Amino acid sequence: MADSRDLKPQAILDGLKDGTIMLIDVREPAEFGNERIHGALLNPLSTFEPDAIPTDTARKIIFQCGSGKRSRMALDKFMAITGKDAAHLEGGIGSWKAAGFPFVKINPATGQVVDNGHY
Template structure:
């Protein structure tokens, strides 16, 4: 199994656009609902089961959280379970925002879904 790596936001963006990866957001549902990366699936760390990941398909798994700490913990859980992943978004959604990449946000006043940077 190839070791998982720290991936930069631009690499993750390009891999998502090319449909080469599945991005797994390990933040809690309220965090995911408030703000997320387009196309990310939510598998919260609090109930994370590496065997439940959509593995074995043509796309590599990349993990993501708010800062990189929880996705690194999830990578460790995957390693221990023998589940291969490509890596995690280094710096999480915070690094994604800092790179001025698009996110989906929910307007708390109206509940409207908005694309943001």
């Protein structure tokens, strides 16, 4: 049975397009700097502060990491501390990229930003 807090990439893309979600990337700054989903905000799990995430907004909080493990940990911690509902991107940015959705990355050979499209 699937958990309703484990969202597929398409649900995240739809929410980003219509402005109904706030995407929080819980990877480390270097990971975020190397590649990220457009519009994601950084709040690394290593220094995670659930109370720093605004919950007085109409947007649903969605956590994201590389594979889904850290984002699930952040989700559980966020809900335990704030009492607010949230979800996470199942499979992380890996599943996002596998779905062919746009992201920004740094070309390691040139150091140039590569933007493969917006949603």
